[in-house]
Amino acid sequence: MPELPEVETVKTKLKPLIGKIASGFTSSWPRGLKIAKNAACVSRNIKGRKVSKIWRHGKALFVDFSGRLMVFHLRMSGRLYIAPKRNVIDQENKHVRATVKFTDGTELRFNDPRKFGVIWYGSPEEIMKESYFSTLGPDARGLRYKKFEKRLRSHRGMVKPLLMRQNLFAGIGNIVADETLWEAGIHPKEPVERLKMADIKKLHSALKKVLERGIRAGGTTLRDWKHPDGTSGKFQDYVKVYGRKGGRCLRCGSRIQRIVVGNRGTWICPKCQKIK
DNA sequence: CATTACCTGCAA
DNA sequence: TTGCAGGTAATG
Numbered sequence: 001m002p003e004l005p006e007v008e009t010v011k012t013k014l015k016p017l018i019g020k021i022a023s024g025f026t027s028s029w030p031r032g033l034k035i036a037k038n039a040a041c042v043s044r045n046i047k048g049r050k051v052s053k054i055w056r057h058g059k060a061l062f063v064d065f066s067g068r069l070m071v072f073h074l075r076m077s078g079r080l081y082i083a084p085k086r087n088v089i090d091q092e093n094k095h096v097r098a099t100v101k102f103t104d105g106t107e108l109r110f111n112d113p114r115k116f117g118v119i120w121y122g123s124p125e126e127i128m129k130e131s132y133f134s135t136l137g138p139d140a141r142g143l144r145y146k147k148f149e150k151r152l153r154s155h156r157g158m159v160k161p162l163l164m165r166q167n168l169f170a171g172i173g174n175i176v177a178d179e180t181l182w183e184a185g186i187h188p189k190e191p192v193e194r195l196k197m198a199d200i201k202k203l204h205s206a207l208k209k210v211l212e213r214g215i216r217a218g219g220t221t222l223r224d225w226k227h228p229d230g231t232s233g234k235f236q237d238y239v240k241v242y243g244r245k246g247g248r249c250l251r252c253g254s255r256i257q258r259i260v261v262g263n264r265g266t267w268i269c270p271k272c273q274k275i276k
Numbered sequence: 277c278a279t280t281a282c283c284t285g286c287a288a
Numbered sequence: 289t290t291g292c293a294g295g296t297a298a299t300g
Contacts, residue, residue, distance in 0.1 A: 002294060031282090059295080075295050077284075095284085114283045116295065132296085157277075166296080173294055222294065223286080242294095263278065265292075280299075288291080 002074040002225050003059060004140055004171030005214030005235060010080055011056045013228040014063070017082070018054060020102040022046040022065055029097035029115060034130065035122035039098070042121045046070075046100070057139055058170025060132075069127050070100070071120040072110065077224040078117035083107045113224060132166075140171040141211050148204045152192055159195065159203075160188035161262035172207070175220055175235075175242045178267050179210045182241045187273045188261045194276055213238060241267040 002010070025046050027039035036042045049065035056062065061072045061080070072080060083093075084107070093111075098119055100108040110119065120127055127133055138147065151168050152159075162168060163177045172180075181188050183206030186199060195203075214220065219233035222243075226232055236243075240250050245258040249269035259266050 006294075073295085075282095076293070077295095112283095113285065114293090116282065118296095161277090164295090175294065220294075224284095225294070263280095264295095278300085281297085282295105284293100286292090288289100 002078065002219075003173030003176050003214075004056075004211060005176070005217070006219035006225055006233065007056050007059050007061055007074070007171070008141070008215050009219040009233065010074075010228055011054055011061055014054050014061075014080065014082070014108070017051045017063070017102070017106070017108060020051050020104060020106060022049050022051070022100055023103045024101045025099065025121075026101070027098035027119075029112075032097055032110075032112070032115060032118055034118055034120040035126050036120075042070075046121070058136055058166055059173065060136075060170075067123070069120070069122065069124055071127055071133075073118040073132075074112070074225070075114070075116035075118065077114040078110060078112040079225050079228075081109055081111065081226070081228040081230065083109055135167045137166060137168045137170050140169040140176075140207065141215075143169065143204075143207075145201065145204050148207075149197075149200050152195075152200060152203075156193045157191060158189045158261060159186060159192050160264075160266065162192055163203075163207075164262070164264075171211075174264050174266075175239065176207070176210055176214065178242045179214075179240060180206045181273060182267075182269060183209060185272050187275045188259075188266050188268060190275055241269060243267060 025043040053064040063070045095111050095113045096109045097112050098110040160177050163172050184202040214235045217235035220235040221232035241256050244256045247256045252271050254271040257270050
């Protein structure tokens, strides 16, 4: 998905739902629904409940319905949007997997072509018992240096896959990882045990910079993902390496390379990011 | 560690 | 037709 900046954008744009009363829930996608038995159970339970709070942790979006939580994970191709809206086009109505209906006629639609996304519905205790949430690390946004260093140093291995482990830092995905490593001038395969304090400091401030820049740009629109109101993110216009194979490094002019790290496509500047 | 599976769509 | 895609879980 949709990494941290995208989910943060979704959170902000879903805030108008606060105060609305649910009238029902439908889903044509049983595999994507967790904890609750089926869509009919959710629909019965959610009816009459008011949206009181919306927040994000890592890549997960939490919606509080009067004490019951509906938690969304967009995975690779999910998006959430509010309908009806005049700028919602037919393209966005394809692949709607689930819908929360509200008494004023508003609908919150979960659209997900690849069906990798997940919706959990249950009490806060039930949610926290799910393995994904019980192991989830602290949110990557606003993480203090000391904690960042401690968590990174508690493992060994290639730095990029570690940055992307959600039980270490929640919210870092492939784009944020590549952009952060480029900003910091560190090779994605560099073993963390060989990073010096100065490197970890650079990584920490690069991560903060990339996350804030991504959020300010309203996330990255590459294929599926868009804002809940149908507008596109702008971060793709600012990426320094991600997806720019063959392009010039904006720092030194070298050609950006695509390599594979931890089985993920990875873009680097071979001159700025050398293995030590 | 790496590989595969889960799915669909799109570009090379 | 093949390969690749923002993520994660389940396997070797």
